[in-house]
Amino acid sequence: MATAKTIYAPAVDEILAVLIPGVHAALGDNLLGVYLRGSLATSDFIDTSEIDFLVATERPVSDGEAEALIELHARLAALPNKYADRLEGAYIDRKSLKRFEPGQRFLTVECETPLRWKAHETSWLIERCGLRESGIALLGPDPRSLIDPISAEELRDPEWLPPRSHQAYVVETMCRALYTLTSGELVSKRKAAEWAVSELPEPWRGLAEKAVQRRADPTPDETTVESVLCFVQWVAAEGEAFAASQSAASTDRST
Numbered sequence: 001m002a003t004a005k006t007i008y009a010p011a012v013d014e015i016l017a018v019l020i021p022g023v024h025a026a027l028g029d030n031l032l033g034v035y036l037r038g039s040l041a042t043s044d045f046i047d048t049s050e051i052d053f054l055v056a057t058e059r060p061v062s063d064g065e066a067e068a069l070i071e072l073h074a075r076l077a078a079l080p081n082k083y084a085d086r087l088e089g090a091y092i093d094r095k096s097l098k099r100f101e102p103g104q105r106f107l108t109v110e111c112e113t114p115l116r117w118k119a120h121e122t123s124w125l126i127e128r129c130g131l132r133e134s135g136i137a138l139l140g141p142d143p144r145s146l147i148d149p150i151s152a153e154e155l156r157d158p159e160w161l162p163p164r165s166h167q168a169y170v171v172e173t174m175c176r177a178l179y180t181l182t183s184g185e186l187v188s189k190r191k192a193a194e195w196a197v198s199e200l201p202e203p204w205r206g207l208a209e210k211a212v213q214r215r216a217d218p219t220p221d222e223t224t225v226e227s228v229l230c231f232v233q234w235v236a237a238e239g240e241a242f243a244a245s246q247s248a249a250s251t252d253r254s255t
Helices: 010-030 063-077 094-098 123-134 152-156 164-183 189-199 204-214 222-254
Strands: 031-036 051-057 087-093 105-110 113-119 136-139
Touching: 010 031, 010 051, 010 063, 010 136, 051 094, 063 087, 063 105, 063 113, 087 094, 164 189, 164 204, 164 222, 189 204, 204 222
Parallel strands: 051 087
Antiparallel strands: 031 051, 031 136, 087 105, 105 113
């Protein structure tokens, strides 16, 4: 079995040291792989981050396995560890992992929420793409061998945007990118969104404020999709301008 050690923090290692053996005990020969994703996999992990993971199984999780995994996550949540209730992940079988189909139900855990069956909507297309491209295998095969390539057209498809929570995720991610450009520091999406509410000009300030209010709201809302996409374009333009200014400054220093 792979080691549960990471290069991040002892508190993260403590969680993984319980999670990985527990998953192995619950699933037995149905366990295919255990993967880190998100900030742990992209070296963006900070103190306020979550532990993002995914467990791949050979077959769909059975009722007995689900019961054991739910008990495991209840034990994890009770640990005296600051990340105990900050796990985000899912248990997905090999066939379902290969190609994303919205609406399928998988055992899923989210921050401050117990492990339960949940339908995966199109935001999970982004999560799978991140896992395929940058996921770290703690146990099992390379995630690229388990997930089909995801095209740029699929990623650009705005169909996953209408739920307010999905839109909030996009806005807060852009706020974090903008905050990093401005300050040179990487903070949580939530902190970056709060900064944006106080610092950005309108209409982006109002958009960031809505994101803070709606991050847990699954209500579809087509009326704000265009504003979200325009915000992404604006942040991209700001990033390009920043890169150009850095390049010019570097040229000036070398002459």
